[in-house]
Amino acid sequence: MVKSEQKSIRGEDLKAKVLQTTLKLFSQQGYFNTSLQDIRKSCGVSIGAIYHHFENKEALAKALFETLLDEMNQVIMEAMDPHDSCRAQSHAVAEALFQLTLDEPQKMQFILMAQHREYLPDAAPICSSRPFQSMKDIVEQGMRKKEIRSLDDWVAASTMFGGALRLMNLHLDGALDRPLMELLEETMDCAWRGLKA
Amino acid sequence: MVKSEQKSIRGEDLKAKVLQTTLKLFSQQGYFNTSLQDIRKSCGVSIGAIYHHFENKEALAKALFETLLDEMNQVIMEAMDPHDSCRAQSHAVAEALFQLTLDEPQKMQFILMAQHREYLPDAAPICSSRPFQSMKDIVEQGMRKKEIRSLDDWVAASTMFGGALRLMNLHLDGALDRPLMELLEETMDCAWRGLKA
DNA sequence: GTCTATAAATGGATAGAC
DNA sequence: GTCTATCCATTTATAGAC
Known part of the structure; x- marks a missing residue:
């Protein structure tokens, strides 16, 4: 059939x-x-x-990878768009990424957990790809507007999204007992307490 | 020669x-x-x-992987041993892991960034391995002793070490401009602000 | 315990028919 | 644009000499 x-x-x-x-x-x-x-x-x-x-297997992987990064970046942009403050934008982005992880686990699995550089020698490290750059931008913007205190850019970005990204990983590994989305508020609240001015 | x-x-x-x-x-x-x-x-x-x-290539990888996980767990145990409080233990562990990342980048690269389950079908997810369990234990202990507020276990652990682990990844990817160790205090301070009771 | 030579299988990629 | 058949390189693993 x-x-x-x-x-x-x-x-x-x-x-x-x-x-x-x-x-x-x-x-x-x-x-x-x-x-x-x-x-x-x-x-x-x-x-x-x-x-x-x-053209070949590598080109197939590359096409897939770029499609997914674009899609993830799209999700991020649309999530942050309606909001002004760094806090609201970060929260909305984390929520959208949690939702994407639940709706399309294979896509997030491929983006977050694959070692792309092992088969795409020219690929940039994932941390410098557009979606991750967008997330970093949100935090740097928040620092300029004094919503979060003055910190190293990478420390601030890692604090804001490090916990949420780690929870997505844990969910995909099947390590979490509770539903991922139930952990959103607590995680982003922790991040915010660590960063707020 | x-x-x-x-x-x-x-x-x-x-x-x-x-x-x-x-x-x-x-x-x-x-x-x-x-x-x-x-x-x-x-x-x-x-x-x-x-x-x-x-016995074969897989057994070679497995032997290497287990050796490194043991070594990493050893580093963690020795770092936390002299300390009592959750905060001091977490800080010492993060510092020791940063140092290990600097001293033995290949070892941390292999532990943190490889997809072991692609070639070790029976391997447990990395998050449930002993070193990562040890880190989670520190945080849960801190929660029981009311040093950190009452939170979901995974949220607390991800907040405490998510930022530091992410910085290790970024360092190994060559994304950081500043020396990794210079970011230790800020990162762990952010984590602590997010978690303290 | 270590070596070389080779077996056996697989995978990426190509050629050419339709 | 899609198909089948095949080539060729590479890889894991084994056999047997030293």
Whole structure:
């Protein structure tokens, strides 16, 4: 039944299907444990079709990675947009990222926990990617407006989001007993107490 | 010259040399980008010798991983030992881990940034390993003694050490402009403000 | 205990038909 | 644009000499 639904997939739909399947397999097993044959089988497509849309395995991973970083950055921008204060923006961003972690665990797994530089030699470290830069910007802005006290930029950013990011990791590792979202208020309150002017 | 120094390495010395070389290569290139041939060449030993001391590549990685987790836990225990209060213990542990990151970046790189479960299917998530459990214990103890306010255990632990761990990551990624150790006081002060009763 | 040579399998990538 | 068949390099692991 699954097979019959897929048989007519072509063009951009096929490309999207490949990306979707690749995300699933990479996040579950990792890049190196996933062969192109695995991807081929899992989405009922041929090797030739995959190579038509992506130059090679590395380019496939790169396309996926960049798509997800863009998406994450989009989520961050939309979350902070309606707010003015550093505190409100940070809270909204953390909430949006928690929600994304719950809605799309594979995407967050791939972004947060994969070692991209092992297979994308030219990739920048994740901490300098746009979404993480956006988060750092929020905190630096808050420091300029004296909402948070004067601290090293990296210390301030790590304090604001370090706890929340760690909880996302723990959730994805299955370590948390309580629902992730229930921990949002406490975590961001702790961060704020540590930073406020 | 290097070769002539190594030619007589045998037995336990050889085993240690293999582990040391493996750490270097795994932390630099990752597990999957490092072949046994790479290890063989890099430490001037034969494949046969490696297989004599380790059942297979996975067992080699496992031996290395467990050694490093033990070492890290040892560092933590020794750092907290002279202190009583949760605050002093946490500070000492963070300082010791910063120092370990500076002294042995490859070891911390391997512990903090590798995705061990991609090649050690039976490995527990890193957050439940002994060193991380020790850190969590310090915080929970502090909560019982009312030094820090009543919070979810994971939130408290993530707040106390989330910032410091993130800074270690950033340092290893080369993202920090300032020396890691200069950020210790500020980071742990932020964490403490967020947690104190 | 250490070595070399090689087996056996797998994976990325290509060629060419449709 | 998609498919199948195949090439070639690489890798883990073993066998057997020393």
